[in-house]
Amino acid sequence: MHMADALISPQVGGAMWATSLGLAAYSAHRLKPEMTERKIPLMGVLGAFVFAAQMINVTIPATGSSGHLGGGMILTILLGPYAAFLVMFSILAVQALFFADGGLLALGCNVFNLGFWPCFVFYPLFKKIIGKSPTHGRIMTGSIASGVLSLQLGAFCVVLQTLLSGISELPFGAFLLLMQPIHLGIGIIEGIVTAAVVSFVWQARPELLELSADSKLEPAMSLKPILVTFAIVALLVGTLLSWFASTHPDGLEWALFRVTGKEELEASPDGLHAAMAKLQEKTSFMPDYGFPETPATQEPEAEQPATEAEAEAWPAISAGTSVAGVVGGGIVLALAVLIGTLLRLVQRRQNVAVS
Amino acid sequence: MTRLDTAISDVDALDRLATRGSPIHRLDPRAKLVVTALFLLTVVSYPKYNVVEMTPLFLYLAALLALGRIPALMLARYLLLACPFALLAGLFNPLIDRQVVTYLGPLAVTGGWLSFVSILIRFTLTVSAVLLLLASTGYVAVCAALGKLGAPRLLVIQFLMLYRFIFILTDEAERMVRAHSLRNPDEPNPPLRAWGSLAGHLLLRAYDRGQRVHTAMLARGFDGTLRLPQGFHWSMADTLFVAGSSGFLLLARYGHLATRIGQWTMELAA
Amino acid sequence: MSHHIIEVKELEYRYADGTAALRNVSFRIEHGESVGVIGENGAGKSTLLLHLNGCLLATKGTVRVGDIPVLRDTLKQIRRSVGTIFQDPNDQLFMPTVEEDVAFGPLNMHLPPEDVESRVHKALEAVNALHLRNRPPHRLSGGEKRTAAIATALSMSPDILVLDEPSAGLDPQARRRLINLLDGFKHTKIIASHDLDMILALCPRTIIMHQGTIVADGATADVLSDRNLLAKSGLELPLGAQGCPICNAKHPEK
Incomplete structure (x- = not known):
């Protein structure tokens, strides 16, 4: 194997x-x-x-x-x-x-x-x-x-x-x-x-x-x-x-933390990260997007297992962020398909123009 | 036997793609090799329950695949070829890890299913990235780039020599197997005795060919060191490609892009 | 230009087990000559050719290329002046692309990159194969492989070309192109072949080998029309010298 x-x-x-x-x-x-x-x-x-x-x-x-x-x-x-x-x-x-x-x-x-x-x-x-x-x-x-x-x-x-x-x-x-x-x-x-x-x-x-x-x-x-x-x-x-x-359950994250001196990259105050942080700030004003009742995280079987690896790997579980994530992921995927198709079309047109 | 046949035509078809021209094809093989390695490392560095944050990598890959003019059919075939393994390897996760980690509406999602999906995503991303590298660069150039980046010389030479003789040896093997099966129409595979002699003959022929090649090399002044003329030209585009890709990969890995886009969209909708 | 000469004197070669492959072989080939070597399978043609570039070393007797005897110490010089084209081009094309294969010899001669490049270009041009330059060998036809193999030898600028069965496995037109190509070369040529009509077309002189010895060495027209000699050596008249099966007239190839 x-x-x-x-x-x-x-x-x-x-x-x-x-x-x-x-x-x-x-x-x-x-x-x-x-x-x-x-x-x-x-x-x-x-x-x-x-x-x-x-x-x-x-x-x-x-x-x-x-x-x-x-x-x-x-x-x-x-x-x-x-x-x-x-x-x-x-x-x-x-x-x-x-x-x-x-x-x-x-x-x-x-x-x-x-x-x-x-x-x-x-x-x-x-x-x-x-x-x-x-x-x-x-x-x-x-x-x-x-x-x-x-x-x-x-x-x-x-x-x-x-x-x-x-x-x-x-x-x-x-x-x-x-x-x-x-x-x-x-x-x-x-x-x-x-x-x-x-x-x-x-x-x-x-x-x-x-x-x-x-x-x-x-x-x-x-x-x-x-x-x-x-x-x-x-x-x-x-x-x-x-x-x-x-x-350090996530080696790369840890290495990066050592390099930048910060736990999370976006916490750095300049440039792109600052923009990111601002975006996050903006979104954090909004209440939870999930289901108002959100009982999911309180249920015992949804409790995180004791191992640190999993706790770190799936941080701050809430139905709200999950849904946002799924929506975002879906949009990104759709974008991927769209970009791929567009680039292909542009190239085909160029080829036609050349020949 | 069709297996030898398809194997070699697969190899050939993939390498033929590398002779096309595209912005991706024109990049320095070393740049592509480095970026592919970074991409693979990024993919496998995601925590095992992380699914959505991996989606931006599809964005990146889809753009490159399209720019590199890799036919979707080829990609599908390549993925299909390798998928039983990934399915098998991931299948146990949903069975073993039954912790519910989140709810999607009425649907309870267990950690096992999440990591299973994550394995499938990893599989798709890594396999596609390797295909992109190979189909836009070509095997020989990938090997030469490996050499330039410091891989042991003899290993690189072996990579190149193997590739050259795969075409000849599989052809010989196919002819032998065909000759065998024509006289034994009922047996799909040769039985052990026949196989031993078939493979043995193939081996002896290969050995003799090796010695003839050696003679031919000596006749042209070979002294044990293989000199490769191939030079690469690193241009600004390559620097930009490596820098841009690294930047995007870092952003994808640590920027929580998908979640942000999702939150942002929902905010707009609200 | 004495280095275009090949002189073989009382050459003998025995395999490791003691069987003699060549016995008392002597001949001298002058500058610019084209000599055919013919004989049945196992007559010793290929073994003889391998002595001319030092891939095999004489058990007894001497082989000289120009002024240099073929010895272990002189192999480098010998191989530079003798270009060998082997029977199976697949054995000769071992690099990933035609270009790299043609550059293989010049690179082993430690030439500077510009010289290597110009030699590769010239060699490919000489065989009309510039368009094959970047192709991998497995994507060449039989005839293209043959021309590429010839280019790999030409790029070392040899004085003498040694060819083993150059027309084997070629279709009639590719064979014709090869004959025309070889005919245009000014090198001293030694061609071993079963293709007697090609020998007739290319070589004014022919050597017949039989069981490791030379049984005839003379003008091709004489040697190849000697029915008895050919029969004794396991050969027959070239097709061009046989009567036409339809009109019964003779049409020599050239």
Whole structure:
């Protein structure tokens, strides 16, 4: 499952973008020019291969279900972890851009969830299981084990990121119980499918598989700097986030407050904000626009939940402001349609005039 | 198999839009990239129950989409492609969060429904913004702009190389799948064994092509660093675009525009 | 202008597994010559061509381009003077647009931007493809891809052009345009092809390869009319040299 823009908070999206870009920069750094000279064209075509192969569905025997190739593991087997991570990044970017899979802001999350685990963490496991003399059984075991584990952790990250973002209401436990078993199934299928390709290549052109296992071509994997960096970033983000969540429910508002020194922007006395403030003053002379009886806010079930996040997010609830808001929103939307249509008409006229 | 086919024609159609001319097309790709990032950040920074205050963003987007001459049909198709996911992700909110937060006439609105609508709005806004960026700039220029803004070089090169070979590889894959399905008319998807060999062959072909491309690159003096000639020209219009957009986004985010307009209208009506 | 010469002496090439792909190949091509290399599939044509730009290095024997032997240390100079056009233009066009592809070689030569620009313009002009400049390769027809691929080699201002199957997969008119285009180039040309009629039209001299060795090297008119030699090498008379199936008269292409 891809993380989506609609479910993400700017903090989580930004932090994961930073992490993924950092990993990409590190990977690019580790690939020396003498290696990229040979690898750049291969990375391009193998990325395109995964992109194409993902679209050919396969029927899994005895289950009747269909699955597709995950990509991370097979790329790592052929290209080594660093190049594979960059390739995964590019595939997910193309999917986000052209097919709206996840979205741009969530791309950092998705690259991490689907690229980090197979490329950097579970590839060594795969290599260990395969050993020096691969057999069909070992390839199958290795692919399934690494596929399942990669996806389990990837899914767990999706849960964490969703939870930290706080847009979706799914409680942690329930979401976890939903995601992990589904991805167990998907992981097994991906493992089987990966094994099918790896077995084929192993029989047809074994030298390709040895390529990245060859320590002369690929510097020894050093997980330590990556894990350390990751741990630091995670710690930082975690601390920052929990602090944000507890004290300042709306991070950007808080940042802005710090920058301007004022809680609310429109409170600043000059320029636009002054005009805004005046407008507000003017409107505040008017009595409540809502329903004179307005009992809604007094009803117990309308009471705000205790969490600060929601109290802040929905300030000063009253039917009056809600209605004003809805009316305003409706007008703005109508305006949006109107402006769009007008601009289009003007352009059409210009085009006609030109031609 | 039509899936490969539609995928590639989708990519192609989107990129073709980028060759049109419009005021938005003419902006520097870096400006558009920065503004898109700001826009996305603004959208996701709204509190989850906030629905009405997000509407001014539609105003902004609609103007840009119209100026950029993005066909409505393309936008609808793009939204449709991605919407099952957003629906699925948001569907739980009304079920779980049943707190009534406000009344619209006789209608009790729960927090869950509000945040659900908010998710749909977020989805529409973010997806449209990405479409606008891509269709008015083109994939290649977006990548080049990323590079200019400091993304790792090798990553940018990989973005470009992948894009080039997607067209060739999906074409090869499609021919192989067609050859398979012509001989197995009853099976929509190849079974695992056949799939393994099909994908395996595709992989080997891709690998060989990679090596031929490598040879062709070497023949033209390639030494491991890809040099991109593309230069951008930042003009006054770009500065104005970035400044204006940032200003509007800030105003939309913190100015309570919709509520104000609503109150103002009702005042006029009263 | 001695650097337009190619000299191959007792060239031998073996694959990693020991099979010989080329054995005792020797020839010398003079400045401005146009030479066709023909032979059945697997005769060693492409392998030979890959030695001319140093993509493969000789197991035994020597290859010289002008005064420079093709060695690991001289590859840079060699590749500057030998422009190779590969069999599948999709392998040669790897950049996002035609323009960037044509600029790829000059940029690798570390030329200043103005020079790169003028070379790109000249190369595209030479193949009448200025209108393709900003197109991505996947939006070109087969013939357009071929001309773009030729431009990518021309932009490096090579002295020698090496072409592998340039007419493969082209429709008759695109093929005709290609032949006219190549005919207009003053470079030393080496063309490997199964399109014997094109060889007949473009190359005064032809080399026939068979199982990794040269079995004939001479004037095209002689070589391509030797029915026995052609049959032994897995080839047949060019269509232009065969009788017309309708009126039974012979119409050589040129």
